[in-house]
Amino acid sequence: MRTPVFLLIWLVICAAVFAAALGLGNDYIFFAGYVVLQYVVLGTAWNILGGYCGYVNFGSAAFFALGAYSTVAIYRLITEHEFYRMPIPVLMLIGGIVSGIVGFGMGYLTLRLRGAFFAIATLALAVVLQTLVVNWDYVGGSRGAYIIRPEQIEPIGNYIRYLFLIMMLLAVAAITIARLIEHSRLGYGFASIRDDELAAEASGVPTLRLKLVATTISGALMGMAGAPFPYYIGYLQPSSTFGLDYAVNSIAMPLIGGTTSWVGPLIGALLLGSLQQIATVTISSAVNLLIVGFLLVIFVIIAPNGIIGLIHTYLQRKPEDFVGRRRVEAEMPGQAP
C-alpha cells in the first residue's frame, strides 16, 4: 500500500470518528479520547527506539514534559502579555524541535551504553531534566504553571474538540512515520541493530548514526504529543508531568500490542488507554497503574510478541500443527500488513 493511500484511509477514519464523537453530544468523550490518542503517539514514538532498535527508553516522560514546558515557556513569554496566542500546531512543532534536540543529545551521551545501562541512563536523564525544570521558576517551578485555555474555537465549538482533532492528526502522522520507517532501508537497519548490533556494524550498518536518528525522531514525536498538554490540563505540575506513569504506559502499550510493527502500539494504546479511562471513571485512577502493571507482566510472560503475535499464531494455525508442533513466525519488517 502506498503511503498517500494509507494516509487518505486514516484521514477518512479520523473524520468518521470525529463526526461520531460530535454526534454523541457529550464532550467528555473528547477529554477521554485525547488521552488515548496521546498514548498512541507516545507508544508509537517509544516503539521506534524500543521495538525497532531494541533500546529501552525509560525517560518518555521527560520528552513529553519538555514539549509541555516549552509551551508553558512560550505562553509566559508571549501569550500572557496578550501579544499573540500561538496556534497549537506551531507549538507542537516547537515542542517537537526542543524534544528532538534533547533526544539527539541524550542519544549522543548514552547510546554507547549496552542494554540495561542505556535504560537506566535514560531514567537518570529524565530525573535530571525534571529537577532542572522544577527549579526553574520561570515556568512555575514546583508550584506548577497555569495555562488559560480558551473556551471556544469556531467553527468546532468547545476548545477540547479542537485539541482532540489535533491530537488525532498527530496520531495519524505518528503511525504513518512509523510505517514509513518500517518499510524502508532505515527499518532494516534498525532491525539489524536490535538483533545483533555487533554483526550489524560488521555488515556496514552505521549503528550509532541510526540510533541517533531513532532517538531524535522518538523524542521529537513525544515532544509534539506533550506540546498541547498544558492547554488540555490547564494546570501543569512537574511531579505528575514527569511521572513514571508516562514511562510505564509508553513501554506497556507497545509491548502489549506488539513491538515489531506500527500496528502494535496503536492497538496497545487504544485498548489499554480506553481500559484506563474506563477504570478512572468507574473505580479510581490509582487502579490504572495496577491494570498496566498486571497486563504488562502477564503479556510479557505469556505473549512476548504481543497481541499482534497472538493474532499471527492464531491465523497461522494449520491442522497439522495440532499434532504437536506450534509454529510462531515473527513479524518481518518489509512486509506490509
Next chain:
Amino acid sequence: MVFSFDLLINAVVSGILIGGFYAAVTSGVSLSFGILDIVNIAHPAFIILGSYIAYIANATLGIDPILAAIAMMPVFYVLGAGIYQVYYVSFEKRGQESLRGLAFFFGLLFITEVMLVLYFGVDYRYVEARYIGPSWHFAMLDMPLRILVPCLVSLVLIASLQIFLTRSFLGRAVMAVAQDQLALRLMAVDPIKIKRIAFGVSIATASLAGAFLIIIQPVEPSVGREYIGRIFAICVLGGMGSLPGTVIAAMLLGIVESLTSTFYGPSWAPAVSFGFLLLTLAVRPAGLLGR
C-alpha cells in the same frame, strides 16, 4: 549559602551515615544486577514492602522494626526465589531478558506500589522505637540515632554478605555463576539453582533495608521511586557486584547528597544521585572498584 565548619562537618557525617543505609539498600541490587546481570528495577518496591511489614509489626505488636524485618527475611527469600523462577522460565531461558525482563520488573514495581496504595493509602507511615528521636552528641557532631543504628546494622549486613560470598561454598558458587556457568555445571552444581538462591538472598536484604528506611524517614508507597536512581548509581559506581565498592560508593553519594541538600537546598537532591549515575556511566562504567 551560609558556610560554617560545623555545618560542613555535620553534613559530611550525616552523609556517611546515610551512605551506610544506602549501601544496605543497594546490596540486593549488587547481587542481582552486579553479579547476576538481572535488572531488577523493582527492588525499591520490595524495600517499601519491607517497610510496610515492619510498620505493621511495630504498630500492632510493638515489635522493634529491625527484629521484625530479620524475622521476615526467610519469607522475602522465598518470594525472591519464586520471582526468579518465573523470570528464568519466561525470559532467561528464551534469551529475551533485555527488553522483556526489564518490562517484567517494571510491571512488578507498579503492581507492588499500587497494591500498597490500595491497601494502606497514601498517608505517610512511621514506626516507633527507643532509638528514634534521641541523638548522640560527640564534640560538634550531632548524630541522630535513627540514622546511626540502621547504618551500623547495615554494615553488619554487608559484612555478613561479603563473608557469605567469599567464604562459603554457596557464596562462591554465586560469584562463579556470573563468570562461568559451564564450569559450574561440570562441577555438578546447577547454575539455575544457584541463581535462584542468590536472587532470593537479594530480595531478603530488601526486608531489612525496608526496616531501615522506615526508621529513618516516614514512608508512603511512591517513596521507592526516589531510590531507583540511587540504587543503580551506587551499584554501577561501586563496581557492579563488589560489596566493598558498594559501601564506598554509597557513602560518597550520601556525602554529596548531604552537602548539596545542606548548602543548595533539598530540591536539587534527586539530580545529584541521578547526575552521579550519568557521570559514572559516561566516564567509568566499570565503577570505582570495577570488575
Next chain:
Amino acid sequence: MIAAGSSNANGAAPALLEIENLGKRFGGFVALENISLSVPPGERLGLIGPNGSGKSTLVNCICGTLRNEQGTVQFGGRRLDGLQAHQRTHLGLSRSFQLPRPFASLTLADNIRIPLLYTVATRRGSHHAAHEIEERCGALLRQVGLGDKARHLPRDLTQVEMRKLELARAMAAEPKLLIADEAMAGLTHSEIEDILSLLFRLNEQGVTIILIEHIMSAVMSFSRRLSVLVSGRKIADGMPDDVMRDPEVERAYLGQ
C-alpha cells in the same frame, strides 16, 4: 593518507593488509603481542593456531570490533586507527563470525539484504532497484546451498547452515578482503569441498582471503601461505609445507 606499503622481494604490489606490531590486552592478560603480518592482494592466507591463541581477537582488531592498544593496521595503504567497524567494512574488509551471529528476527534473505543495503549500496552511491537486491540475496544464498531456505528464520537452521549463512553474509558485502573465521566447523567432507571451491572462485575473482581453520586438510589445500598463532604470538609465517615442518609449530600442536 597513502603510506608506503611493503612490497615483496620482486617489487610487486604493496600489501592489501599490513599489520605492524599489533598488541591487545584485556586487563592484565596479554591476548596479542607484537603481531606483524603482510597480506598482498589476491593472497590465500591460512591462519592457524590452538584454541585461545588469539586468532579471533586478531580478527576483531583488524575489523574494528575491538581496539588494539599497540601497533597499526593498514588496509589498502590507509591506516585504520579510529575507524569504526562499519567504516572498515565499507572500505572492503569483511568477516564471518566464529560463533554465528545471525539477525534472528529477519529471514535469511533479509539477513543478506543488510550488507547489500548498507555496504554495497553505500559504496556505489546509489540504491539498487529492489528486485536487483532481491536477486542478489537469492544468488548468494544459493552459492552456499541455502537457496531454498530464503524465507526461513535463522532459528530454523542447523548449526552448520548458520555457518553458511554467516559466510554468505560476509560475502554479500563484496569485500576486497574476506576473513573466514572457522566457517567449516562441523561440515561434512563434501560440504567442505563446496565451501572451498566457493572460496577458490572468490579468490579467482580477486578477493583476498584469510582462512582461519582447524581442519588441516582444508587449510593445506587452500592456503598459498600459512601463519601460525600461539598464545598471542606469531611463531611462523611462510609456505604451508615449510611451516608445518617447523619444529616450533610441531611442538605447539603436539604439545610438550
